[in-house]
Amino acid sequence: MEPLTTVVAIKAPVSAAWELLIDTRRWPEWGPSVTRVDCADRYIALGSVGRVQTAFGPWLSFKITQFTAGQYWHWQVAGIPATGHRVLSFGPSLCRVVFEVPLLAAPYLFVCRMAAQRIKNILEKERYQA
Numbered sequence: 001m002e003p004l005t006t007v008v009a010i011k012a013p014v015s016a017a018w019e020l021l022i023d024t025r026r027w028p029e030w031g032p033s034v035t036r037v038d039c040a041d042r043y044i045a046l047g048s049v050g051r052v053q054t055a056f057g058p059w060l061s062f063k064i065t066q067f068t069a070g071q072y073w074h075w076q077v078a079g080i081p082a083t084g085h086r087v088l089s090f091g092p093s094l095c096r097v098v099f100e101v102p103l104l105a106a107p108y109l110f111v112c113r114m115a116a117q118r119i120k121n122i123l124e125k126e127r128y129q130a
Contacts, residue, residue: 003084003100004109008116010097012123014089017097018070019043020119021085024050030118032111044073052077074100083112093127 010017020026022044024037032055039050039062046067051059065081066074074084084100097119099112 001103003102004106005098005100006109006113006116007096007098008113008120009090010095010120010123011093012095012127013093014087014095015070016123016126017087017095017119020123021087021097022073027052030115030122032114032118045069083108 020030024039024042024044027034027037031052034052035055036053037050038052038059039048041048041050044064044067046064048064049062051061053059060078062075062077062082064073064075066072066084070087072084072086075082081102082105084098086098086100088096088098090096097116099109099116101109101112
């Protein structure tokens with residue numbers, strides 16, 4: 001089954017979007033459902049494990065199950081396949097961030113849309129302040 005997706009275009013280099021997506025210290029900035037992260041790896045890679053505190057309070061374990069550097073990562077949360085995160089380059093200063101959600105988690109697409117918009121706001125603000 002194909003996942004559901006949400007996409008946002010961002011006026012920033014793909015490398016900046018990728019770094020923001022894999023930096024566990026910054027997940028609470030853009031992830032509406034993540035308030036804290038506990039992970040030995042600041043920048044995730046294949047096999048990285050840790051836990052996230054959700055907006056509802058409980059901590060949930062995670063594991064990075066797919067990882068293609070500079071392009072894509074997917075994780076399991078509480079042992080359940082969760083969202084995919086993809087970046088696509090459309091030139092030196094334009095990219096797209098894509099979130100993929102399993103069909104069974106369709107309502108979570110709204111949260112991912114909020115996350116994508118937050119990423120856009122963060123990156124475009126940082127770009128213009130530099």
